[in-house]
Amino acid sequence: MSNPGTLALRVREAEMIAPLLKRFVLESADRAPLPSTGPGAHLRLMLKDGARKYRNAYSIAAAAPDNSTYEIIVRRVPRSRGGSVFLHEHVDAGTIVEADFPGNLFPLSQVARKHLLIGGGIGITPFLGYLAHLKGTPTPFELHHFCRVEEEETFGQLLRRAEGGKIHLHPELVTEFDLAQLLRTQPLGTHLYVCGPEIFMDLVLATARSHGWPGSKLHSESFGGAHAGGAPFVAVLKRSGLEIHVPEDQTLLEAIEAAGVEPPSLCRGGACGQCMTEVLEGEPEHRDHYLSAEEHAAGRVMMICVSRAKGERIVLDL
Amino acid sequence: MTIAFKPAETFHDDFTYRNSDAGILRFPFPFGEDAYMYSVNIEPHVPAGPSPAYLHAFDVDEHYVAECRERARVLALDPSRCKVLPHMMTAQWDTLELIMESFARDYPEYFSLAKNGSTWTWINRPLGIEDKFTFGDASTLPYEPFEYITRQAQGDFTLQDQRNDNLFVDGGMVTTQADWSLEFDIGMSFHEWHAPVPLAHQIGVFDRALKFLLRLQQAQPVRRLNWTMTINPRLDTSPENYPVWGPDRTTVTPENLPEKVHLRVELQTLFRLPRSNAILFGIRCYLASVGELARVEKWRKRLHRVLRDLPPELEGYKGLNRYRQMTIDYLAPFDDGAVLSKGPQPDQASL
Numbered sequence: 001m002s003n004p005g006t007l008a009l010r011v012r013e014a015e016m017i018a019p020l021l022k023r024f025v026l027e028s029a030d031r032a033p034l035p036s037t038g039p040g041a042h043l044r045l046m047l048k049d050g051a052r053k054y055r056n057a058y059s060i061a062a063a064a065p066d067n068s069t070y071e072i073i074v075r076r077v078p079r080s081r082g083g084s085v086f087l088h089e090h091v092d093a094g095t096i097v098e099a100d101f102p103g104n105l106f107p108l109s110q111v112a113r114k115h116l117l118i119g120g121g122i123g124i125t126p127f128l129g130y131l132a133h134l135k136g137t138p139t140p141f142e143l144h145h146f147c148r149v150e151e152e153e154t155f156g157q158l159l160r161r162a163e164g165g166k167i168h169l170h171p172e173l174v175t176e177f178d179l180a181q182l183l184r185t186q187p188l189g190t191h192l193y194v195c196g197p198e199i200f201m202d203l204v205l206a207t208a209r210s211h212g213w214p215g216s217k218l219h220s221e222s223f224g225g226a227h228a229g230g231a232p233f234v235a236v237l238k239r240s241g242l243e244i245h246v247p248e249d250q251t252l253l254e255a256i257e258a259a260g261v262e263p264p265s266l267c268r269g270g271a272c273g274q275c276m277t278e279v280l281e282g283e284p285e286h287r288d289h290y291l292s293a294e295e296h297a298a299g300r301v302m303m304i305c306v307s308r309a310k311g312e313r314i315v316l317d318l
Numbered sequence: 319m320t321i322a323f324k325p326a327e328t329f330h331d332d333f334t335y336r337n338s339d340a341g342i343l344r345f346p347f348p349f350g351e352d353a354y355m356y357s358v359n360i361e362p363h364v365p366a367g368p369s370p371a372y373l374h375a376f377d378v379d380e381h382y383v384a385e386c387r388e389r390a391r392v393l394a395l396d397p398s399r400c401k402v403l404p405h406m407m408t409a410q411w412d413t414l415e416l417i418m419e420s421f422a423r424d425y426p427e428y429f430s431l432a433k434n435g436s437t438w439t440w441i442n443r444p445l446g447i448e449d450k451f452t453f454g455d456a457s458t459l460p461y462e463p464f465e466y467i468t469r470q471a472q473g474d475f476t477l478q479d480q481r482n483d484n485l486f487v488d489g490g491m492v493t494t495q496a497d498w499s500l501e502f503d504i505g506m507s508f509h510e511w512h513a514p515v516p517l518a519h520q521i522g523v524f525d526r527a528l529k530f531l532l533r534l535q536q537a538q539p540v541r542r543l544n545w546t547m548t549i550n551p552r553l554d555t556s557p558e559n560y561p562v563w564g565p566d567r568t569t570v571t572p573e574n575l576p577e578k579v580h581l582r583v584e585l586q587t588l589f590r591l592p593r594s595n596a597i598l599f600g601i602r603c604y605l606a607s608v609g610e611l612a613r614v615e616k617w618r619k620r621l622h623r624v625l626r627d628l629p630p631e632l633e634g635y636k637g638l639n640r641y642r643q644m645t646i647d648y649l650a651p652f653d654d655g656a657v658l659s660k661g662p663q664p665d666q667a668s669l
Contacts, residue, residue, distance in 0.1 A: 035537060036415065038408070038593040066435065101537040107595035110405040110479055136454075216482040272533055 007099045014092045018154040020076045033067040039133040040106035046098040054083035059125035075122040106221035113189030115141040120196025142166040179207045193219045233309040237318040253305045270306035282314030327384035335551035339669045346371045347662040348543045352623040363539040368663040375420035385472045392493040402489030410464035412591035417467045473602030494553035494603045534590045544584040546636045551605045570641040576609025614664045622649035
């Protein structure tokens with residue numbers, strides 16, 4: 001697929017809404033309307049910090065009905081690859097940032113009889129977009145959000161902006177909550193959406209499956225970067241004739257891009273399948289959500305945006 | 319850009335549809351080589367290509383007014399040609415937005431769209447339409463949004479909902495189809511509605527195409543061409559109307575062949591819709607008679623070679639059995655065997 005070009009966005013507003021959360025309101029740098037989006041859409045920012053480049057995807061928490069603005073909320077993750085720290089420290093009102101056209105890997109089902117949303121921490125952001133949409137539809141919904149005690153007030157304020165339905169804020173660990181009871185008592189035709197830290201999503205999804213939820217009614221979105229780091233290794237790009245050192249704090253895809261090779265990629269979170277790459281030698285450590293268990297076991301292809309090498313060296317068909 | 323619309327053309331009974339010289343030269347001729355075989359011919363739908371038909375998201379040509387009138391005629395006889403399942407209302411608005419914005423951007427002399435909050439004013443000059451409505455409120459339009467806007471566009475459209483890692487054809491406006499029925503297919507999954515296609519399933523074409531389409535991205539539409547042949551310039555070759563058009567195949571003679579036998583090309587486009595995450599599939603039908611195409615030196619030679627060497631399975635599937643040899647015999651005297659340039663472009667600027 002061709003690249004439609006990028007969007008130049010100006011930060012209209014930037015504010016800290018909690019010690020670690022920064023909210024950005026973005027508008028088109030030329031004031032033209034932004035592309036339409038739907039609930040669950042994300043925006044991938046391309047940030048330039050001197051020679052370093054970050055490409056971070058954020059859920060669009062709100063889009064103005066006239067497409068004049070998008071809103072994102074960024075949690076500062078000090079030990080991440082650096083994109084969120086850069087946004088917190090260097091991006092403020094007036095800054096121009098580059099972004100891809102919005103994409104959507106976490107859309108709402110059009111056929112659900114009820115939507116059950118379960119969020120954790122900053123995983124609230126796609127659900128803010130959901131709530132804005134759902135309040136105009138007759139489909140019932142229910143949101144349960146889990147957060148740290150000290151962020152209860154912040155999330156409470158974010159959620160109060162969405163009216164209607166059942167919204168439950170839990171300033172506790174999901175393990176302290178009776179998930180089984182919630183998942184056992186949903187009406188037929190309910191779709192479950194979960195967004196939050198990996199371990200949180202795994203728990204919710206595993207609980208749902210163990211209570212008989214079919215896979216077609218389970219939806220989850222992970223944040224790109226949750227799996228960034230790991231032991232350093234060497235990637236050999238056979239067709240390009242390059243040997244790349246992948247450090248512990250960089251993804252394989254980022255290291256490849258830094259070397260000047262631009263393989264196709266999209267979500268950068270192991271979900272879309274765009275960056276699937278053939279493995280010629282070595283064993284991948286799979287961290288994606290795209291390949292099947294059989295494909296993981298065979299180890300002949302890998303998603304270079306999140307997966308790494310198990311050993312010290314891997315040879316790719318790139 | 320000025321388009322000389324031909325509003326009185328007909329696609330039935332007296333069949334007065336014709337292409338102008340410019341219309342012939344802009345025909346999206348589908349054969350880039352002397353032989354034709356199935357291939358994965360999906361490419362980005364970008365404003366570039368060997369014909370002006372590729373330059374806009376939705377092509378508008380000299381047949382626009384006549385084709386919209388033909389659609390209205392078919393719908394009056396058979397309203398079931400437009401159907402959208404209830405859960406596709408968001409996709410209906412997505413379609414209306416995409417077509418209106420594309421038309422207004424690409425053909426500002428003919429279409430305009432003004433937005434004041436959610437109050438939109440749409441002007442379609444060729445059809446004499448001006449409507450003010452509330453985006454998102456179907457009661458403010460004379461039809462549901464999908465039917466409203468596709469009555470004002472050339473070619474068929476279907477809406478695909480994406481769920482369970484599959485696509486379901488959950489809506490459509492289908493009045494210019496090559497022998498398939500929306501009413502029969504509606505609600506089917508990707509493999510179900512493609513089931514009648516021979517050979518392609520076994521070689522995994524549909525598995526790969528589905529995986530590709532599930533990842534289709536907003537603002538990155540794709541396109542492909544398909545082709546068949548039709549007797550008379552008839553857009554509505556539906557299974558429902560087979561008794562009307564099926565017997566046409568028996569009426570071809572060497573004398574009437576250049577006017578009667580038409581190459582039918584579908585410019586198929588696929589757009590990811592932003593609000594619903596559905597896919598809009600456009601199937602734009604172009605017709606040119608063998609006599610019209612024979613006025614282009616390269617095309618008359620190439621069409622001869624393609625038809626002459628067509629695999630027999632394809633002849634049967636496309637329904638060409640009764641008149642393929644007659645068409646080859648008509649074109650053969652024009653073909654001196656000269657080497658033709660690669661690609662489908664006509665290689666001449668006038669006729």
